[in-house]
Amino acid sequence: MSGGAGGSERPEERQRVPPPGKSLPISALRQNGLLQALVRGAEQPAGTGISEELRRAQEEWEAVEEIQSGLGGTSAGAAPPISFNEALQYFQTADLSECRKKVRATVRRQGLAALVRFLFGPPRLQPQLQGERELALAMAQCGLDDNERVHMRILQTIYKKLTRSRLGCPRYGTHWEELGFQGADPGTDLRGTGMLGLMQMLYFVMDPQTLPLAQEIFRLSQHETQNFPFCIMSVNITRIVIQALREERLSRECNRRQQVIAVLNDLYAAAFLQLYRVWKWQHKTIADSGFLLKELELSTKKKPKQLLKSLEAYVNRSPVADGLQQPSPPSASTGSSRAGEEIHFTGVCDLQVELEGEARLI
Known part of the structure; x- marks a missing residue:
């Protein structure tokens, strides 16, 4: 055995890599720096000399991470992604009676406003669509429940799709702040939107036509100077949509399509x-x-049809993010090209902004 530098370091290095059939605890992997080495190694192209031992160690770590990252005490890796339709079917059959009791009636107008609304306002929602409207508003009153596996699958699916990770994550932790929630518990940011806020995020990331848009917006939210809390912004947009529904601003479109939740x-x-x-x-x-x-909020309430046409044009033009590069001001062609770079997320702003209706940046 040599007593040189190489001989003194190799035993230590051998301790860092788990022997065949063994796995180091996640905490140990993070403390001794093996995790960072594995991530760097995984990002290098083939043929750059990464040892087979490190590749096996990376696979070991991924397996252990899936087991130890919890969904309220259960395995994150054991929770398969959930589609929007599967999640919606769950809410259609779930007991939401308590949530339905909290749903407020449609915004009522009195006096001259009521007369103007009657003469010139949008049509009322057709009776056969009232049940779907009530379901949407009930979901908005339904809080995130750790004991409901579907709720947890929705949360995990959003995380995996936005981060492009194959691994799950713990139910609580600072990783949610990196997605744009205010703190370690996403449930605290769903006041006013409830599970409808998460359901709309789920739709955004699970529809193949809107997923590129969602990921492009998420990249922009982590920009060095233009960063914003993605999930908080999403919740605010859901609030605006809910208010537009309550004020019957969407009735014409819902009646035309004979759908409510799809329009939302x-x-x-x-x-x-x-x-x-x-x-x-x-x-x-x-x-x-x-x-x-x-x-x-004003555009959503007063010109919903125009917004929907803009989305339709984007979807029909191209499903990739490059189709977004059609700026309103033609001169704005520089400065944002770095949005796709890997830039550290600087945090969540604590601004308290009062808006019309119920839309607020938390």
Whole structure:
């Protein structure tokens, strides 16, 4: 045995790599730096000299991470992704009686406002669509429940799709802040939107036509100077959509399509697309969020058809993110190209912005 530098380091290195059939605890992997080495190694192209031992160690770590990252005490890896339709079927059959009791009646107008609404306002929602409307509003009153496996699968699916990770994550932790929630528990940010807020995020990331848009917006949310809390912004857009539904601003479109929830989802995606375009090409920052959300609320309530046409044009043009590069101001062609770079997320803003209706940046 040599007593040189190489001989003194190799036993230590052999301790860092688990022997065949063994797995180091996640905490040990993180403490001794093997995790970072494995991630760096996985990112290098084939043929750069990465040892087979490190590759096996990476696979070992992924397996252990899936077992030890919990979904409220259960295995994150054991929770398969959930589609929007499967999640919706769950809510259609779940007992939401307590949530339905909390649903407020449609915004009522009195006096001259009621007369103007009757003469010139949008048509009322057709009776056969009332049940779907009530379901949507009941979901908005349903809180995130750790004991409901479907709720946890929704949360995990959103995480995996936005981060492009094959691994799950713990139910609580700072990783949710990196997605744009305010703290370690996403459930605290769903006040006013409930599970409908998560369901709309789920639709956004599970529909193959809108997933590229969702991932592009998420990348922009982590920009060095244009960063914003993605999930908080999403919740605010859901609030705006809910208010538009309650004020019967969407009745005409719902009646035409004979759908309610699908219209809500498309309007949510269309509003997010509008916000993205303005934010990116006009180089907005978190300081502009209050004003932009006010404008977005007005557009959503007064011009929902125009927003939906804009989304349809985007979807039909191209399902890839490059199709987004059609800025409103033609001169705004620089500065945002770095949005796709790997930039550290600087945190969640604590702005308290009062908006019309129920839309607020938390």
